[in-house]
Amino acid sequence: MAESSLPLAGLRVLDVSSFIAAPAAAVVLGDWGADVIKIEGPDGDPNRTIMNDSGNYPKAEVNYPWQMDSRNKRSLVLDLKKSQARAALDRLITTSDILICNFPPPVRDKLRLTYEAVKAVNPGLIYASLTGYGETGPDRDRPGFDATAYFARSGLLDAQRYEGGPPGVPGPAQGDRATAMTLVSSILIALVHRMKTGEGSWVGTSLLGNGLWSCGVIAQAALVGAFLPPRPPPDRPRSALGNIYRTSDDRWLQLTIVREDKVWGSLCAALGRPDLVDDPRFAGLQERRTNSAPLAAILREAFAARDCAYWSKALAAQEITFGVISRPQDVPDDPQATACGAIVETAIPGMPRTLSNPVRLSFAEQRVARPAPALGQHSEEILREAGFSAHDIAELRASGAIR
16 A cells, blocks of 8 residues: 555654653554654653663664654654754644644643643644643652553552562553553544544543553442452462463463353363362352362363463363463464564564554555664754755754754
């Protein structure tokens, strides 16, 4: 498919954001055809170096975090602390459709990047804001990352911990990518609104709000006064049929059986234990709950006797709901991930495959990922498109406003 026919072709996005969640939203818009201009300060987005700066990132020859979160973008360096750079940004704002910003409110105020300031330049602009904790309230000015705002503050980390153990620590950017999709949704709703009314608008989301939404069952229960104690360990689960089990080749299976009475007999058949069907300890749901520890012990011994491949076939044959707990190193060879379009080929040297965004359309395919830009790679090109002359650009460069 020609890129000019992609559904968001013709839209210009100013990505005035850093790190992951907001830039990832811009990536999705670019995947579907938008022209995304990444506005960076003189030092660049910290995400350019995060692979080496963070101890939680796997190290590689290729700078994969930067490539994944900035593919198909163009880079313009503006030092927004300088008035000349702010004036240049205003020129770009007048011809843009969407501006994505994740500066905390005090920084936006200082740089005159509030919605009110931007709206005065282009009333038709869609201003998409991402914050850690929301636009209002006592913590509105606090910087937030997904580990602190999405996972920690929302209750997600505590809800997943085992009894007696510490809260788990999330992997890098897990909450950021989910939040990015909410910001994309907000922007698309605003585009529909503009199509109907001609009006620009402010839209936004927060890491905290998305964390609470993801923790919806537990958080909503708390709102009505309902709580569960920390999760008991796998040897005495609340339900032995909603538990994890290790196979003989050191893989793990997740059983998630909701309609227990309907499939109890099928599970016993898959296990080769038809005798369990008539065992009075496990005759019904309540009995299996009461005797979850001894049932878990039986299942643990059964699953440990054979390898993961055997159990995958045996459980699937009986239509038992289960999942193999994949390791990250399993992802490159997962045929389903490629078949469903979650892993796609790229035009990025050294990184032949990447993750696509999760949106699928019957009428379009995502743009092939091209290399993320070097810092300021497209500064002159973008400014020329905005009507700046060679002399203007030279003056901006001499003043330090651009790079």
